[in-house]
Amino acid sequence: MAASTPAVTDGELLDAYSSAVTSVVDAVGPAVVSISVRGPSQGGPGWGRRGGGSGSGVIFTPDGYILTNAHVVRGGARDVPRSGRTMEVALTDGSTHAAQLVGADPATDTAVVRIEGSGLPHAHFGESARLRVGQLCIAIGNPLGFSSTVSAGVVSALGRNMRAQDGRLMENIIQSDVALNPGNSGGPLVDTRARVIGVNTAMIFGAQGISFAVPIDTAKWVVGQIMTQGRVRRSWLGIVAQNRRIDPRVKRHLDLLQESGVEVMSVEPSGPAAAAGVRDGDIVLALDGRPVQSVDDVHRTLTQWPVGKPLPLAALRRLERVDVVALPTEARP
Numbered sequence: 001m002a003a004s005t006p007a008v009t010d011g012e013l014l015d016a017y018s019s020a021v022t023s024v025v026d027a028v029g030p031a032v033v034s035i036s037v038r039g040p041s042q043g044g045p046g047w048g049r050r051g052g053g054s055g056s057g058v059i060f061t062p063d064g065y066i067l068t069n070a071h072v073v074r075g076g077a078r079d080v081p082r083s084g085r086t087m088e089v090a091l092t093d094g095s096t097h098a099a100q101l102v103g104a105d106p107a108t109d110t111a112v113v114r115i116e117g118s119g120l121p122h123a124h125f126g127e128s129a130r131l132r133v134g135q136l137c138i139a140i141g142n143p144l145g146f147s148s149t150v151s152a153g154v155v156s157a158l159g160r161n162m163r164a165q166d167g168r169l170m171e172n173i174i175q176s177d178v179a180l181n182p183g184n185s186g187g188p189l190v191d192t193r194a195r196v197i198g199v200n201t202a203m204i205f206g207a208q209g210i211s212f213a214v215p216i217d218t219a220k221w222v223v224g225q226i227m228t229q230g231r232v233r234r235s236w237l238g239i240v241a242q243n244r245r246i247d248p249r250v251k252r253h254l255d256l257l258q259e260s261g262v263e264v265m266s267v268e269p270s271g272p273a274a275a276a277g278v279r280d281g282d283i284v285l286a287l288d289g290r291p292v293q294s295v296d297d298v299h300r301t302l303t304q305w306p307v308g309k310p311l312p313l314a315a316l317r318r319l320e321r322v323d324v325v326a327l328p329t330e331a332r333p
Contacts, residue, residue, distance in 0.1 A: 021136075021150070024190050025140065028058070028194050030092050032056060032057070032140045033056065033092075034056060034089070035057050035066070035089055037054070037073055037074070054183060055141075055142070056140075056184060057072070057089070060122055060124075060125065061122055062120050062122050064114050064117040066089065067112060067188075067196075067223065068111050070104040070108075070111040071106075086098070087100065087113065103226035105231075107166055107168040108232075110199065110219050110223070112226045123190075123194070123196050124194070124195055125195065125216050125219075126191055126196055127216070127217060128172070128218075129215075131158055133154075133156065133157060135155050135192075136191070137197065138150060138151070138178070139153075139178040139179075139180060139184060141180075141186070142183045142187070143183040143184045149184075153179070155174060155176050157174075157175040158172070159173075160174070161173060169296040172215050172217075172218065173201075173212050173213070173214065173215070174189065174212065174215055176189065176211055177210070177211070178211055180202075180211040184200050185202070186200065196216050198215055198216055200212075201214050234303050235303075235329070236272065236328055236329050236330060236332070237272050237273040237278075237311075238267065238271015238272055239264050239265075239267055239268070240264070240266045241265055241298065242262070243294050244263035246258065258293055261285045261315075262283065262292050262295055262297070262298055263282075263283050276313065276325060282315040283315060283317075284314070284315050285316055287313055287314075288311060289314075302331070307329060309328070311326050312324075313325065
């Protein structure tokens with residue numbers, strides 16, 4: 001008769017959970033920093049547009065590159081003397097360092113700043129594409145000015161969407177139930193292998209156990225753009241548009257399958273769309289042969305489309321389908 005396997009006690013399970021969290025904190029904690037942006041007349045940290053802000057970040061290279069949120073470093077200009085603002089980073093060892101903004105992307109609420117140094121403690125990036133709902137995650141940051149604060153929970157949902165400050169749709173957002181507070185923004189969300197899987201970006205005030213993080217796969221793409229070009233390059237057509245349902249009679253007349261398109265409200269006179277022949281009132285149906293049913297679809301395509309590459313555009317003009325080719329330029333910062 002086979003020997004029975006001893007039952008695992010609650011105490012042993014709790015010890016295993018604690019061990020997982022503490023090992024992550026030991027590995028990643030020293031790389032988590034506090035970031036403060038101060039205005040010329042401000043006496044302390046705050047959230048005002050004129051004054052500055054504060055939040056968290058994580059060092060990801062030994063020579064001082066730090067990943068954080070764009071809204072944390074808002075106003076942290078590269079030219080500090082001209083802007084009158086200063087940015088300061090505090091490490092867990094108590095040292096403080098002047099910091100410079102390398103680049104920020106409000107569309108994904110992601111930014112990179114840098115401090116001078118070498119051999120600094122740093123975290124490693126994981127892969128958010130491999131996350132599963134229910135797996136353990138740990139947030140480390142500086143909420144409400146309390147440094148090196150840790151909270152743990154689970155991944156509650158994947159693939160959430162939310163709006164960035166510039167109105168663009170941020171996709172594949174990670175939802176977790178870790179406790180976040182003001183000041184946690186920009187800090188890392190970490191898995192049990194001590195790999196950064198997200199950048200904590202928002203919580204819902206008045207709701208408990210609902211917080212969000214930018215997936216690290218998105219952040220890695222943005223970091224690559226910022227590190228090589230100083231900014232994220234996105235294509236631009238030069239139109240102002242809104243979502244528009246297509247008249248059922250027009251759908252039948254043209255054998256269209258989609259329910260809606262994007263109505264052009266105005267066209268920048270010197271923009272790529274105007275040069276291609278797009279007019280006010282046109283309803284964009286497709287870009288590069290792919291159906292377009294919302295302004296978010298247009299943003300999604302332009303984010304991925306190389307600047308200067310011809311972009312086929314199909315539009316509805318009254319009762320006719322119009323096909324043109326636009327040559328997108330780089331979006332203005």
